[in-house]
Amino acid sequence: MAIIVLVDVGNALASSTLEGNTYLFDNMKLHGSENEGTGELVTAINGSYWRDGSQASEQVLNWLPYSLGSIPPTVPRGYEVERARQTDEQALAELQELAAKSTVPSSDAEAELNRIRRSVGTRIKTTRRTRGRMSGQKIVDVTGQVVTEDATAAASHPAPVITDIYGEAVESKIMYPAEYGSPDMVTDGWYWSATVDTSRPGTYSYMMRVQLHKLVQTNGELRWDPVNLTCASALKITSEPRRNAFTKAGVGPLPIPPAVRPGRGA
Known part of the structure; x- marks a missing residue:
């Protein structure tokens, strides 16, 4: 599961806050995520269980930060x-x-x-x-x-960098975030990921510490100065089984009616 953290870096630096300047998206909208494209995203996580009620699997989250109004990350690395x-x-x-x-x-x-x-x-x-x-x-x-x-x-601002993920969901041991190395050069070889305990339904908040960079002039020289800000999000864990994103059906064959052969029923 991926969570896109899109930041309007210019406005965030001007107002010294990520509130109103952050837009969060995930790929679970059809599974119940709420407030897509806002700074108040609630990511839906549908649990998976065995017949006896024990946890069958964990979910994995990945956070990808991008800058709004800067050079897109899809251009060549160099x-x-x-x-x-x-x-x-x-x-x-x-x-x-x-x-x-x-x-x-x-x-x-x-x-x-x-x-x-x-x-x-x-x-x-x-x-x-x-x-x-x-x-x-x-x-x-x-x-x-x-x-x-x-x-x-x-100037095109550098992409935001997530430096920490903490808060209720981490303290309650609902998710276990960590920064990992990656061959994906879009993220400079690093990204944040977390495993989520799906056996405890509920809504849990968490915080992200995001580092932006402000262009400043000191003693006649320009440099990028780091600016650390925070933004909030949440996870909503349910005990519902995973559903087909197209039909909302549960696990099983798609509800496709059998084909009618020409000439029958005439």
Whole structure:
């Protein structure tokens, strides 16, 4: 079972809260999940039991955080690096062309150099807290264009990062969350997952601690500063058996009527 955590990072940073800026979805809507697409998602978990009432299986949850209004995670892994390389190559070509023009007035040459400098864009300062994918890269907007220091409002925010899952469902030992390594590079090789005890029906709340990154300028240098916020969600565990998502029927053959052969009943 997957839970998508879609965050409007720009508005969340501006208001310093995830309330009203988070949209949660799961793949259990036809099984009873409530408030899909809002910040108050209640994920339905249908229990599975043996005839004697003992638990037959557990459910597994996966949380996937994404940023609204940023570069989509479906682009190639090295997209931002490739765009930065292209701007560097273009700037070098323009510098060579400018150097070849020996008759260019000094004032025009200075204006051209400033234009080339702006077209190269701005790199993020590498700090101890921002090592990794975000460090040393150029700032780009949602269209992949590099951003200069005076146009950082258009910057594409990094994807949110879930750093902890806690609350009633964890303290009551209803679910057991943990962060796992993954070959899926969309999530930087890490994701949060949890097994859920389906033998105890009820509604249990839980909290997610989400880390966003805000672009700030310090001592003339730009960097991504981490901002930690929280949002709530809930699990609704029922003792109902699993149902067919198309027909709402239980376990068994689909209710398809037998085919009538031509000529019969005429």
